[in-house]
Amino acid sequence: MTDTEPDLRTLPLPEALAWLREHGEPADPRPDIDTASLKRRFPRLAHVRTRDLVVAAPSGPQPARLYRDDTAAHAGAALVWVHGGAFIGGHLDMPESNWVALELAARGIPVLAVDYVKCLGDVHFPAPSDDVLAAWRFARERSAELFGVEPGALLLGGASAGGNLTAGAAARLRDAGERLPAGLVLVYPALDPDGAHPGAVPDPSSPTAQLSLNFAGSEARLHDPHAFPGLGSVGGFPPSLVVVCEHDGLRPSGEAFAARLANAGRDATLHVEPDADHAHINEPSHPGAARTLDAIAGWIAGRW
Known part of the structure; x- marks a missing residue:
């Protein structure tokens, strides 16, 4: 963050959305989170190869x-991975996407990290979910x-907002009669309109509720189990790993x-995860x- 860039976490949501629409995502000030730096810090990542692709998604081409x-022993399964960012930010170069994918690939689990359209005041559910579904089908x-690997050995996972989109995509696939992922990996997922109080009506003045409403687009959509899969049936869901902090x-x-x-059942x-907080x-x-x-890789490897 430069002197001219505000701390978006401290701004009222409408101001943060306006700033993001005008300026785009601020640069991460950390000097050691690019791929080259990560490979120097963690030599186990040295042999991971990356290839940039584009997914033709409903919201437009998504990276x-x-x-x-x-060189790693193949785990027999692969993962489509969706980063978080409160539905308003995040990208493929953030560690939650790039470093996580590098680490899992080095453990023998190929990863496709995917992006999606952000809800910056004029975009709402189901647009990000539609993009994740397009990436999954791709x-x-x-x-x-x-x-x-065969399609039957492909898993879907995500963190925070990405965990919401991941679980929501699984519910939509199930309800449409499509093949579900072989498994779900949900890391500190935002599955309810008020994640601190599942099943409760969110306090409209709370930051979490404002982000949820911005994602949903309307108060009615706050009750949509495809938008907030914590509200819906879990019948038919595939094997799932849920990581909380x-x-x-x-x-x-x-x-x-x-x-x-x-x-x-x-x-x-x-x-x-002990002694950890959100976005660790x-x-x-x-x-x-x-x-x-390690827990994610072990869970995946243990199923194949």
């Missing part, structure tokens, strides 16, 4: 990036070429979703971030 390490149709305000949303999956694993995997130096990635 995607393929990650593979052909990956399924090309799974052998992209990942070296000890100090995260959204922890109740993820825990409630994992419990509902288990109570419905679905295959659900809950991983609680966007910080490669956080000790819990590596633990979380």
Whole structure:
């Protein structure tokens, strides 16, 4: 953040949206999160190859990036990964997308990291969800070429807002009678209009509720189980790993979703990352971030 760039987290949401519409996403000031720096910091990433792609999505061409390490023992499965950003930000170069994908690829799990249109006041659900579905279908149709696996070994996952879009996409695929992912990876997911109080009517003055309404586009859509999959049926959901953080305000949303999956007889694993807060995997130096990635890789590898 430069002297002329505000801290968007401190601005009222309408002002933050206006700034993002005019200026775009501010540059990340950290000097060591680009791919070259990450490979120097973590030599295990040295052999991961990346390839930039474009997905023809309903909102227009969306960037995607393929990650593979052909020197690593293949886990037998691959992952389509969706970053977070409160539905108003985030991109493929943020660590929550780029570093996570590099790390998983180095563990033998090819990854397609995907982007989606942001809700900057004039765009709302289902537009980001439509883009994620387009990316999922793109990956399924090309799974052998992209990942070296059959479509049935392809998983879908995401963090925060990306976790919402991931779970929502699974619900939409199920309700449309389409093939579901082989598994879901949901990291500190935002699955309810008020993640701190699942099932409650959100306080309209809270920042979380304002972000949820900005995403949904209307108060009626705050009750849409495709927009907020924590509100809907979990019947038919694939095996799911839900990661929550000890100090995260959204922890109740993820825990409630994992419990509902288990109570419905679905295959659900809950991983609680101790001494971590929301967005910890966007910080490669956080000790819990590596633990979380180990948990994700272990869960995926254990299923194939």
